Amino acid sequence: MTIELYCFGESGHSYKVALMLELCGLDWTPRFVDFFAGESRSPAFREVNEMGECPVFVDGATKITQSGVILQHLVETTGKFGPKTKEEEREILRWILWDNHKLSSQAGMLRFLMNFLPEEKRPQEVIAFTTGRVKSAFAVLDAHLANRDWIAADRPTIADFTCCAYLFYPEEFNFNRADYPNIDRWLDRISALPGWKHPYDLMPRAFRGA
Numbered sequence: 054m055t056i057e058l059y060c061f062g063e064s065g066h067s068y069k070v071a072l073m074l075e076l077c078g079l080d081w082t083p084r085f086v087d088f089f090a091g092e093s094r095s096p097a098f099r100e101v102n103e104m105g106e107c108p109v110f111v112d113g114a115t116k117i118t119q120s121g122v123i124l125q126h127l128v129e130t131t132g133k134f135g136p137k138t139k140e141e142e143r144e145i146l147r148w149i150l151w152d153n154h155k156l157s158s159q160a161g162m163l164r165f166l167m168n169f170l171p172e173e174k175r176p177q178e179v180i181a182f183t184t185g186r187v188k189s190a191f192a193v194l195d196a197h198l199a200n201r202d203w204i205a206a207d208r209p210t211i212a213d214f215t216c217c218a219y220l221f222y223p224e225e226f227n228f229n230r231a232d233y234p235n236i237d238r239w240l241d242r243i244s245a246l247p248g249w250k251h252p253y254d255l256m257p258r259a260f261r262g263a
Contacts, residue, residue, distance in 0.1 A: 058071060060256045062257055065161050071256055093106060134211050164225075187228070
């Protein structure tokens with residue numbers, strides 16, 4: 054049975070999983086969720102995911118939510134992009150937790166506020182505050198990558214896929230790759246992996262003009 058991924062192209066958290074599925078060469082299909090029209094908040098979708106969020110991974114009787122948990126499941130079932138030692142396992146988990154709290158959550162919100170709200174409703178003070186938090190996270194990641202090719206091991210792992218997701222999007226959220234040369238080189242390494250695709254080439258998107 055083909056894996057289904059409830060997702061939408063603008064979702065960086067969905068892209069983390071879509072990218073992993075693609076790099077692992079798995080048979081999967083995206084199932085578009087019209088987030089911007091409120092579908093994820095509908096009673097019908099709450100039956101799919103009580104949290105009202107994307108992504109949702111469905112493989113037969115197996116249904117998993119939260120991108121970090123789905124990535125871990127894929128490591129366990131494919132044997133790819135995971136740890137080789139307990140130390141690597143802890144390091145991968147450390148960066149997944151950091152990303153979800155410090156990077157993806159902040160970058161995702163900032164990108165939403167700056168691009169997907171009507172211009173007159175964009176809260177400039179919140180955007181300025183969140184920009185500061187996002188740039189702090191970028192600085193942490195750039196420094197970490199100064200003397201290494203990959204985040205948590207000597208090869209790509211799901212730690213890289215969780216942290217990179219929002220950084221491939223074209224919409225403005227105060228991220229300039231030229232300002233972070235180590236991140237820039239790391240993103241080039243990721244996009245050179247066999248099977249890599251841009252998020253808008255993997256998942257249906259709501260805003261064609263974005």
